[in-house]
Amino acid sequence: MRMVFCGRVNPITGSLDWIEEDENYDYHQEIARSSYADMLHDKDRNEKYYQGIRAAVKRVKERGDEAIVLDIGTGTGLLSMMAVTAGADYCYAIEVFKPMANAAEQIVKANGFGDKIKVINKHSTEVTVGPDGDMIKRANILITELFDTELIGEGALPSYEHAQHNLMQEHWEAVPHRATIYAQVVESHRLWSWNKLLPMQLDSGTIQPPPDMKSCPGAPSVCDVQLSQLKPDDFRPLSDILVVCRVDFSKQISSSTVSHIVNFTSLANGTAQVVLSWWDIDMDPEATIICSMKPSWLYPELYPVPWRDHWMQCVYFLPEETKVTQGEEVCLIAHQDDYCVWYNMTMPSAAHCHSAEIPACRCGAHIIWNRARFGELNxxxxxxxxxxxxxxxxxxxxxxxxxxxxxxxxxxxxxxxxxxxxxxxxxxxxxxxxxxxxxxxxxxxxxxxxxxxxxxxxxxxxxxxxxxxxxxxxxxxxxxxxxxxxxxxxxxxxxxxxxxxxxxxxPISASLNVLVVEFKDLWRIRSPCGNCEGFDVSIMDEMIKKSLDFRESQEAEPHPLWEYPCRALSDPTKLITFDFREKVPTEDIRAEGSLNLVRSGVCHGVVLWMAYELTEDISVSTGLLQVSDETGSCQWYPNRKQGVYFFSSLWNPGPTPTDSMSTVTYQLTFKPQLGDIRMSFIPKPEHSGSLNAPTDTICLH
CATH class of the missing domain: 3.40.50.150 (Vaccinia Virus protein VP39)
Known part of the structure; x- marks a missing residue:
């Protein structure tokens, strides 16, 4: 194993640290912190893909043709294995990221598909066809999972366009078969506060944003969130749910810039500020197999809502606020290029004159401040x-x-x-x-x-x-x-x-606080992948475990917990206090103790956050705001991310009720010279041998 030195700015001390790492360190970390586990545990997604693939292979076979599959962005190779199991004669699985291509090759062979699936470590636009090429012949079934929250943000359209021209037969089946993008225009002070600096009331007057900040169209990037966690009073709908466009993947795709004009009648008086958006994919031509990204409040009551973190929903900020009145005819214009979508509002008579120029920050604020920072300042x-x-x-x-x-x-x-x-x-x-x-x-x-x-x-x-x-x-x-x-x-x-x-x-001081929690869903992003739809993908677990041997992977991860419901299993506890009235000490600061678990549930990990004592009697929290006495449900500060450490027991699943685990002991050491906080958390069962999970040791940097 070859080691290299990496220069990194220490965010606590501000110094440049040189750290010795394995040359593949970043690859391991990218895999460990990616959404592969989340996707593999997305049962709804996997079932719909499997059904769509079986139907596509069946249609090809019924025509008397050989079923040759092209799987672009294969990842773990799961969809290729589904295709072969469904009866495909051969599958070309393309994966540009070398460590994942290596993993896919191992997974494919471990499941006995090595003779029918060829993993190609290239970008799809570099793949060749012919006797000496990567593919012997063109494919007639195109399977992809190139989508992100915005649908096209990972370059899906250029990849489709090239593949359909160069790698597919004259007629092909596609899984998914089509995608539909939906939008809803809303008024929302909460969401709009993520986009603009709003006037701030003071005793002596009002802090006003600069004129160019008021008129700035904002950042061009989409804001992806778990819309299901918005409260009903966080926004007011001004339109029905609108169909923006449909993309048919069984026909030739174009990645050229295009505008979609959607007229609607305003539902209420208000100010149009934000467009909420999501998409569905139909896995078959008849649209009987649908995988939907719609938020939970659009599902029937008591319907099991699929949870995903790899695909969420989109918040788009309109370039400017637009007043609308109930019953007024309004035009929403969705512009789309090869990688992103953006929206404008206008009157129907002016729709065809509207510029399709992509919005870009002109004031500088959207380059310096992220969405959460705007929210905090507002x-x-x-x-x-x-x-x-x-x-x-x-x-x-x-x-x-x-x-x-x-x-x-x-x-x-x-x-x-x-x-x-x-x-x-x-x-x-x-x-x-x-x-x-x-x-x-x-x-x-x-x-x-x-x-x-x-x-x-x-x-x-x-x-x-x-x-x-x-x-x-x-x-x-x-x-x-x-x-x-x-x-x-x-x-x-x-x-x-x-x-x-x-x-x-x-502030006078800061305190590091901790809470043991049970997550409703977030634990899935770090849970084992071992078996998925009957296929062994445990090599993913091995790769992720390997990455945990590295220093930085043992950090807690930053997550905006307002989007991820959880329950408190312990009382919130102050672990260590940093006194800003004194200089940074030269000696280590140590603390140890135990967290008593006061509620039943499954221990998924701990949440860490900072609270600041501004004066002796005024403090602010960047984490926990409130815990429900009855349910233990937590309310988190929405404009900062909290630190989350997932217990390693998730690598060896099996619910561990807290009634068999009375405490979680901890030890902390703040090392001033290094700017490190080193911690260990050790679950202590009430009775010896009653805990299935291994000991958890954390080194937080």
């Missing part, structure tokens, strides 16, 4: 807490320095009375964005922007004044896991010589 109740806390610690004589990326705290600090305010911005683009915000709100001469790293700040930068209030949310764009924002602590330490002796540090 969270008025959260900002009110910061404002209330700042009132307690700032005075007109305060020399205030803000340490957070793209924060509104400098303006809050000024609004509550601080007359000297500085803010550090991490990049020139962030500086330009903040400059526009300050200019719009007539604060450019009052709040001073420093585009420097904390360790480069000089006395001249601060006008030879000592900082009397160092403030932060904290939030940094480089942070992925909740504790990565401890960069604030390291920055505070680097700035020590510029802080007054009695400097107020805000």
């Amino acid at each position: 969270d008025q109740s959260r900002m009110d807490k910061y404002k209330e806390a700042l009132k307690k610690v700032l005075t007109p004589s305060s020399v205030c320095l803000c340490m957070s990326d793209g924060s509104l705290l400098p303006m809050l600090a000024h609004s509550v009375g601080a007359s000297q305010v500085f803010t550090l911005e991490s990049s020139s683009m962030a500086q330009q964005l903040m400059d526009k915000l300050l200019e719009t709100n007539q604060l450019k001469e009052t709040i001073h922007i420093l585009q420097k790293s904390p360790d480069k700040i000089t006395a001249d930068d601060l006008g030879d004044r000592k900082v009397t209030a160092l403030i932060g949310e904290p939030f940094f764009t480089t942070s992925l896991l909740p504790w990565h924002n401890l960069f604030f602590w390291y920055s505070r330490t680097a700035l020590s010589e510029h802080l007054a002796k009695d400097c107020t540090v805000f």
